[in-house]
Amino acid sequence: MMMQGKTGLIMGMANKFSIAYGIAESLKVNGAKMIFTAQTDYFKSKITDIAKDFGGYEVIPCDVSKDDEIEKAFDEMLNITGPLDFIVHSIAFSDRNELAGKYYNTSRSNFLNAMNISCYSFTEVARHSQKLMPNGGSLVTLTYYGAEKVVPNYNVMAMAKAALETGVIYLADDLGEVGIRVNAISAGPIKTLAASGVGEFSKILEFERHRAPLKRNVTQKDIGDACLFILSDMASGITGEIIHVDCGSNKIGVKF
Numbered sequence: 425m426m427m428q429g430k431t432g433l434i435m436g437m438a439n440k441f442s443i444a445y446g447i448a449e450s451l452k453v454n455g456a457k458m459i460f461t462a463q464t465d466y467f468k469s470k471i472t473d474i475a476k477d478f479g480g481y482e483v484i485p486c487d488v489s490k491d492d493e494i495e496k497a498f499d500e501m502l503n504i505t506g507p508l509d510f511i512v513h514s515i516a517f518s519d520r521n522e523l524a525g526k527y528y529n530t531s532r533s534n535f536l537n538a539m540n541i542s543c544y545s546f547t548e549v550a551r552h553s554q555k556l557m558p559n560g561g562s563l564v565t566l567t568y569y570g571a572e573k574v575v576p577n578y579n580v581m582a583m584a585k586a587a588l589e590t591g592v593i594y595l596a597d598d599l600g601e602v603g604i605r606v607n608a609i610s611a612g613p614i615k616t617l618a619a620s621g622v623g624e625f626s627k628i629l630e631f632e633r634h635r636a637p638l639k640r641n642v643t644q645k646d647i648g649d650a651c652l653f654i655l656s657d658m659a660s661g662i663t664g665e666i667i668h669v670d671c672g673s674n675k676i677g678v679k680f
């Protein structure tokens with residue numbers, strides 16, 4: 425029960441296949457209570473039933489592309505839960521038509537939108553987290569290996585993740601003095617709604633499975649348990665890290 429007595433926020437659970445769902449499961453098993461945000465009222469009604477299993481709080485609408493929504497949602501949450509101990513940011517978006525083919529075909533509008541939702545939103549979450557975490561806490565965001573090396577079709581999302589990863593170290597430095605730790609988990613590929621938008625995703629899954637020292641793809645539980653550790657007091661000395669949870673595949677160059 426590593427998270428007994430701790431309460432946190434989960435942003436980015438679309439359904440039971442979401443990485444955020446796996447994270448919430450691991451946290452729940454270890455005693456945490458959680459409140460969730462959803463992009464719109466439509467999605468709020470879709471995840472309300474799932475959220476009931478994790479603490480019974482009302483789902484708060486929060487479209488992270490809108491300037492005022494994060495602040496408003498955080499104020500509302502403070503009234504409902506009181507101070508928080510952790511926040512999970514598990515959000516990304518790109519027009520799926522631009523997650524295939526050549527990266528140079530990325531449009532300016534999709535580039536800016538992908539950066540806004542997938543990267544800038546974490547900066548805004550981190551700034552407002554201080555209000556929700558007067559006693560310190562822990563933030564985690566989700567990234568992918570495509571930020572480090574070319575992965576076919578990952579395209580604009582790779583740019584957003586590279587910026588997100590750099591953001592993690594700057595935010596860790598900004599927030600260290602108020603006791604807030606900031607880390608990212610670089611997850612191996614998992615079939616989710618967002619991932620199914622990446623061209624030839626099944627080939628990426630197959631390639632990573634072949635390459636991985638553990639000879640398999642990661643599961644929601646693998647990522648959930650790693651996230652549990654990084655959010656818990658067991659990781660009290662860890663901040664500014666990009667932690668790979670991918671069965672070791674990022675360590676392998678060529679494998680015949």
Ligand code: NAP
Binds near residue numbers: 514566568
């Ligand atoms: P997912 O289940 O589709 O989750 C993505 C979430 O982002 C959804 O809940 C979606 O909300 C939310 N979102 C998109 N635009 C938003 C906005 N404007 N405001 C608020 N929420 C918004 O997919 P996932 O794979 O679990 O993705 C979670 C994170 O893991 C992402 O950062 C992704 O890049 C990262 N990741 C995924 C993999 C993988 O292989 N699956 C690997 C490494 C990293 P709606 O449902 O309301 O649109």
